Amino acid sequence: DAGITQSPRYKITETGRQVTLMCHQTWSHSYMFWYRQDLGHGLRLIYYSAAADITDKGEVPDGYVVSRSKTENFPLTLESATRSQTSVYFCASTGQYNQPQHFGDGTRLSIL
Amino acid sequence: DQQVKQNSPSLSVQEGRISILNCDYTNSMFDYFLWYKKYPAEGPTFLISISSIKDKNEDGRFTVFLNKSAKHLSLHIVPSQPGDSAVYFCAAQDAGNMLTFGGGTRLMVKP
Numbered sequence: 001d002a003g004i005t006q007s008p009r010y011k012i013t014e015t016g017r018q019v020t021l022m023c024h025q026t027w028s029h030s031y032m033f034w035y036r037q038d039l040g041h042g043l044r045l046i047y048y049s050a051a052a053d054i055t056d057k058g059e060v061p062d063g064y065v066v067s068r069s070k071t072e073n074f075p076l077t078l079e080s081a082t083r084s085q086t087s088v089y090f091c092a093s094t095g096q097y098n099q100p101q102h103f104g105d106g107t108r109l110s111i112l
Numbered sequence: 113d114q115q116v117k118q119n120s121p122s123l124s125v126q127e128g129r130i131s132i133l134n135c136d137y138t139n140s141m142f143d144y145f146l147w148y149k150k151y152p153a154e155g156p157t158f159l160i161s162i163s164s165i166k167d168k169n170e171d172g173r174f175t176v177f178l179n180k181s182a183k184h185l186s187l188h189i190v191p192s193q194p195g196d197s198a199v200y201f202c203a204a205q206d207a208g209n210m211l212t213f214g215g216g217t218r219l220m221v222k223p
Contacts, residue, residue, distance in 0.1 A: 031209055042116075042201055042213035043156070050209075058210065090155055097209050098144045098163065103155030 003027075006091050006104035013081055014112050021076045021107045023091030031094045032074040033058075033101060034066065036087040043090060049074055081111045115139045116204050118214035125221050131189040133217050135202035138183060142204035146211070147176060147187045150199045159200075160187070192221045 004025040013019050023032065030051050035043040035058075045058030047066040055066050063085060065077045074093075078085055088108050092101040116137045125131045133147075143164040148156035162169040162176045162185070169176050175188045189196055199218050203211040 033210075035213075040215055042118075042215040043203075043211075044213070045210055048210060059212075092155075094209070098205070100146055100158035100161060101211060102158065103148075105153070105155045 004091060004093055004102055004104045006089075006107050008107060009105065010108050012110045012112065015081055015083060017081050019078045019081055019109070021078075021089055021091075021109070023074045023076070023104060025072055025074075025091075025093045027093065027095060027102075028071055029093035029095040029102075030071070031101075032068065033092040034064070034074070034076045035090045035092065036060065037090060037106075038087050046076065046089075078109075083111050085109065086111045113138070114215070115142075116202060116212045116214040118200075118202060118217045120217050121215070122218040122220070125192045125219065127194055127221055127223050128191045131187075131192045131196065131219055131221065133187040133189075133200050133202075133219065135185045135187075135214050136183060137185075137204050137212075139204070139206065139212075140183070141206050142212075143207070144205040145176070145178060145185050146203045146205070147174075148201045148203060149196075150201065150216070156201060189219075192219075194221050194223050197221045 007022045033048045034046040049055045049068040091104045094101045146161040147159040150156045178185045199216045202214045
């Protein structure tokens with residue numbers, strides 16, 4: 001089915017481990033985004049990408065790494081997970097400026 | 113400092129009545145505003161948007177109003193239905209195509 005999918009949906013890991021969250025979209029959208037949702041903060045932008053091989057920092061990028069070798073994929077990596085990175089992570093995409101972003105269903109990440 | 117604020121964390125409304133959700137922003141460079149609806153364990157779903165060149169946009173039961181001088185927007189839902197119970201996020205976009213979200217308002221529509 002067309003759309004945007006995130007995997008895994010749930011993940012539990014330990015501090016210091018590396019973990020990668022996957023995001024895949026089938027619309028060939030140029031723009032892709034990673035957000036985290038925490039209580040009282042709404043959604044905050046971690047990283048975004050305007051096209052393949054073009055990425056830039058958002059509001060809360062520390063501790064995260066992204067890559068975009070293909071238009072349809074935008075993985076987010078926590079190189080050494082910390083408890084403060086326990087959150088729900090959402091990926092989104094859009095094709096054009098001033099068009100709504102469409103979101104995946106999220107990954108709930110718990111770091112023990 | 114939060115550039116987009118939703119000052120009401122929750123709102124309870126009777127079925128059939130109007131729901132009004134409010135949002136304030138501080139950055140005058142925002143030029144596109146959106147409302148998203150979110151159910152538990154799902155991603156936010158786009159609801160309605162408005163460009164800064166307009167002051168009102170309607171889509172069925174949903175209307176968004178923008179008051180640029182007050183840096184305020186609101187979402188009206190008429191009539192409210194139990195299925196509208198969800199968390200609503202307002203978001204504002206700047207020239208970089210990035211969204212800044214408010215903290216959300218949980219709407220509960222009682223039968």
